[in-house]
Amino acid sequence: MSDLGHVLILAGGLSPEREVSLRSGHRLRDALREAGVDADTADADAALIPALAADPPSAVYPAIHGACGEDGSIQEVLTLMGVPYVGAVPNACRLAFDKPVAKAVVRSAGLATPASVTLPKETFHDLGAAAVLERIAASLGLPLFVKPARGGSALGATRVTEAGDLPGAMISCFAYGDTALIERCVLGTEVAIGVIDLGDGPKALPPVEICPLEGSYDYAARYTPGQTEFYAPARLTAADTAAAGAAAVSAHQALGLRDVSRTDLIVSDAGVFFLEVNVAPGMTETSTLPMALESAGRALGTVCRDLLSLAAARGN
Amino acid sequence: MATEPEGPGLADQPGAGRVQRRAHGAVIDPYVDRYAARARGMIASEIRALFAVAARPEIVSLAGGMPYVTALPLDAVGDMAGQLVAGQGAAALQYGSGQGDPALREGICEVMALEGIRAHPDDIVVTVGSQQALDLISKIFIDPGDVILAEGPSYVGALGTFASYQAQVVHVPMDDDGLIPEALGQAITGLAAGGRRAKFLYTVPSFHNPAGITLTARRRAQVLGICQRAGLLVVEDNPYGLLGFDGEPGRALRAEDPHGVVYLGTFSKTIAPGLRVGWAVAPAGIRDKLVLAAEAAVLCHSSLAQLMVREYLATQPWREQVKVFRELYSERRDAMLAALSADMPAGCRWTHPGGGFYVWLQLPAGLNAKAMLPRAISSRVAYVPGTGFFADGSGADFLRLSYCFPPPEQIREGVRRLAGVVRAEMDVHATFGTVPGAPSGTGAGPAELTGPAGAAPQP
Numbered sequence: 086m087s088d089l090g091h092v093l094i095l096a097g098g099l100s101p102e103r104e105v106s107l108r109s110g111h112r113l114r115d116a117l118r119e120a121g122v123d124a125d126t127a128d129a130d131a132a133l134i135p136a137l138a139a140d141p142p143s144a145v146y147p148a149i150h151g152a153c154g155e156d157g158s159i160q161e162v163l164t165l166m167g168v169p170y171v172g173a174v175p176n177a178c179r180l181a182f183d184k185p186v187a188k189a190v191v192r193s194a195g196l197a198t199p200a201s202v203t204l205p206k207e208t209f210h211d212l213g214a215a216a217v218l219e220r221i222a223a224s225l226g227l228p229l230f231v232k233p234a235r236g237g238s239a240l241g242a243t244r245v246t247e248a249g250d251l252p253g254a255m256i257s258c259f260a261y262g263d264t265a266l267i268e269r270c271v272l273g274t275e276v277a278i279g280v281i282d283l284g285d286g287p288k289a290l291p292p293v294e295i296c297p298l299e300g301s302y303d304y305a306a307r308y309t310p311g312q313t314e315f316y317a318p319a320r321l322t323a324a325d326t327a328a329a330g331a332a333a334v335s336a337h338q339a340l341g342l343r344d345v346s347r348t349d350l351i352v353s354d355a356g357v358f359f360l361e362v363n364v365a366p367g368m369t370e371t372s373t374l375p376m377a378l379e380s381a382g383r384a385l386g387t388v389c390r391d392l393l394s395l396a397a398a399r400g401n
Numbered sequence: 402m403a404t405e406p407e408g409p410g411l412a413d414q415p416g417a418g419r420v421q422r423r424a425h426g427a428v429i430d431p432y433v434d435r436y437a438a439r440a441r442g443m444i445a446s447e448i449r450a451l452f453a454v455a456a457r458p459e460i461v462s463l464a465g466g467m468p469y470v471t472a473l474p475l476d477a478v479g480d481m482a483g484q485l486v487a488g489q490g491a492a493a494l495q496y497g498s499g500q501g502d503p504a505l506r507e508g509i510c511e512v513m514a515l516e517g518i519r520a521h522p523d524d525i526v527v528t529v530g531s532q533q534a535l536d537l538i539s540k541i542f543i544d545p546g547d548v549i550l551a552e553g554p555s556y557v558g559a560l561g562t563f564a565s566y567q568a569q570v571v572h573v574p575m576d577d578d579g580l581i582p583e584a585l586g587q588a589i590t591g592l593a594a595g596g597r598r599a600k601f602l603y604t605v606p607s608f609h610n611p612a613g614i615t616l617t618a619r620r621r622a623q624v625l626g627i628c629q630r631a632g633l634l635v636v637e638d639n640p641y642g643l644l645g646f647d648g649e650p651g652r653a654l655r656a657e658d659p660h661g662v663v664y665l666g667t668f669s670k671t672i673a674p675g676l677r678v679g680w681a682v683a684p685a686g687i688r689d690k691l692v693l694a695a696e697a698a699v700l701c702h703s704s705l706a707q708l709m710v711r712e713y714l715a716t717q718p719w720r721e722q723v724k725v726f727r728e729l730y731s732e733r734r735d736a737m738l739a740a741l742s743a744d745m746p747a748g749c750r751w752t753h754p755g756g757g758f759y760v761w762l763q764l765p766a767g768l769n770a771k772a773m774l775p776r777a778i779s780s781r782v783a784y785v786p787g788t789g790f791f792a793d794g795s796g797a798d799f800l801r802l803s804y805c806f807p808p809p810e811q812i813r814e815g816v817r818r819l820a821g822v823v824r825a826e827m828d829v830h831a832t833f834g835t836v837p838g839a840p841s842g843t844g845a846g847p848a849e850l851t852g853p854a855g856a857a858p859q860p
Binding site: 099100101102103104105107130206209210214215238240241252253255256257259260261304305307308309310311312313314315316317370371376 | 427429430432433444445447449450451453454457459460769772773774775776778779826828829830832833834835
């Protein structure tokens with residue numbers, strides 16, 4: 086048994102990614118136990134604070150996806166409780182979770198990101214949706230991705246190839262949140278790159294290439310085994326691999342992230358484009374971070390055990 | 402402190418420096434190209450992800466049709482179960498017959514007599530809930546491509562079963578009096594004109610799921626007459642027949658035509674769904690095949706569960722308990738209808754069930770209940786979008802609300818939240834200028850729904 090003591094994985098929450106988070110949490114718990122760690126899972130509900138107060142764990146691994154887990158809320162509570170945790174501090178989470186903000190931050194750091202427009206639903210209401218959408222389509226061109234500014238797992242996201250489909254995509258998007266990110270669709274190789282910092286600086290894991298067998302990398306393609314082909318490592322040239330890894334590390338640093346992140350990128354003829362970053366990457370059977378670790382010859386359990394040890398050592 | 406990384410460095414990448422030429426990447430599931438065609442639609446979905454949240458206590462769920470089993474005399478049932486195992490454990494924990502426990506089948510005959518059915522215990526096949534009866538009926542009747550007639554909307558669990566046997570479901574519209582006989586006749590004629598014939602009519606005639614509507618006595622005779630003339634078997638699914646709020650139970654279709662109707666019953670609503678005890682009553686030839694199919698599927702059903710139900714019927718005041726359930730659900734129905742009248746925006750319409758668990762609500766034109774569900778979950782209320790109750794993709798502007806499980810104050814709060822969700826969705830639709838939708842196809846739902854401007858909720 087590890088000398089780390091008892092650790093807690095937070096999984097569940099009330100976002101639409103609850104089911105994914107529960108699967109991530111259970112997989113992580115099993116991997117940690119295999120690595121000799123006394124690990125349990127807990128939900129982010131009314132029982133959490135009393136449980137943390139009564140029996141404080143050595144460290145917490147937040148594996149809650151979507152709002153609460155990735156927007157800095159749970160990290161803020163853990164900070165209040167004085168409980169060490171793996172991952173970014175609340176302010177960095179807030180920057181990373183808001184896709185348009187994250188895009189702006191990494192752009193300032195010199196990374197390319199697809200041209201986009203970010204607008205709340207009130208703007209469409211006040212200025213007239215048809216006129217605004219017409220200008221967006223004319224400015225960005227088609228195809229476009231419409232997605233909620235906050236949230237993950239492609240929930241509420243639609244790839245739009247015809248201008249006439251934009252209003253429907255906007256309605257789907259606004260069912261998940263009040264602000265939409267409308268982004269030019271950049272053609273290229275879609276990769277996810279995990280970044281791990283085990284105390285010696287952030288390092289990129291091998292990129293994982295994502296090839297949905299049909300359509301785009303939507304919710305079904307992400308979480309139905311067999312619906313997407315993954316290449317780990319990605320089928321990239323050495324130069325592209327290095328550029329993509331460097332971009333992921335730059336994004337991690339520019340956003341002030343800590344311990345672990347996963348950056349989604351497009352590698353195209355025109356270079357590497359940043360799409361978004363996740364501070365609590367998925368750990369399910371179909372998630373890319375565990376695949377990247379395996380590709381690098383690393384065990385999920387030992388890497389996360391080491392991240393928890395780092396967190397426990399640095400305190401809150 | 403962090404330990405040194407084990408194995409290759411994090412940035413080490415086998416094959417770096419060249420393009421990998423493998424024919425295929427990893428697909429996680431190596432059997433993906435070997436599944437049967439009927440498994441093609443079995444994929445992860447956003448809706449299932451949202452329902453995972455709906456099960457949390459923070460959400461007012463008007464979605465699932467969970468019976469309120471807490472209203473059972475649980476102590477008495479517990480004592481009965483203990484005595485059963487202590488006194489009859491050798492039988493209760495042993496294999497049983499594929500057709501089901503004979504004494505239980507006698508008890509089932511008594512239950513069905515309340516709805517006018519005269520059956521012999523030999524006519525009955527016990528199943529794992531009536532859902533397995535549906536599966537067995539489908540197994541013995543449906544070849545891929547066969548046509549099944551069903552109300553539009555229809556029970557989502559039945560549609561799933563029919564889909565798994567690759568049947569084509571043709572919906573027959575309903576109105577406030579239930580299945581429309583003329584439409585049924587037209588559907589049969591239309592199929593015949595194309596050289597086709599439906600294998601059976603699947604119907605939930607009493608307190609329909611999801612529509613909450615009951616087929617009137619006059620219509621029952623008409624529907625049976627049409628089916629008899631066409632030689633069309635009727636599968637009568639009747640989980641809610643004893644849960645009417647106004648007077649005595651009506652007569653089942655099976656009571657009028659024992660030779661042309663297969664009746665599916667269940668104790669899930671009158672006792673408890675966790676027991677998983679249902680049954681089918683069928684003409685002899687069908688019954689024999691159902692027994693063989695049941696044996697092939699499960700060998701035999703849970704002896705413990707069957708004997709629990711047998712003992713419950715023999716020793717507990719089950720008729721009085723059904724009355725308790727009726728009164729409880731009636732109060733919750735009233736709470737939901739009153740809240741809908743008070744809170745829902747103009748343009749919404751809904752049914753007024755006389756029993757059962759469900760209200761079927763139509764949204765203002767152009768709104769899509771499935772697309773609206775994430776907003777509802779964010780607002781901590783859940784429902785079931787209407788498209789699941791149609792096999793043809795229609796029903797987008799409908800949703801099902803269930804009043805059986807939450808207490809009245811939660812129902813009122815849930816409806817209040819839902820009304821806010823609908824208003825917000827209407828606002829977004831108005832912003833993006835979506836044209837009011839056309840009626841959602843044939844069989845989209847009851848023609849005579851009532852909205853806030855309509856009559857007061859019926860008692």
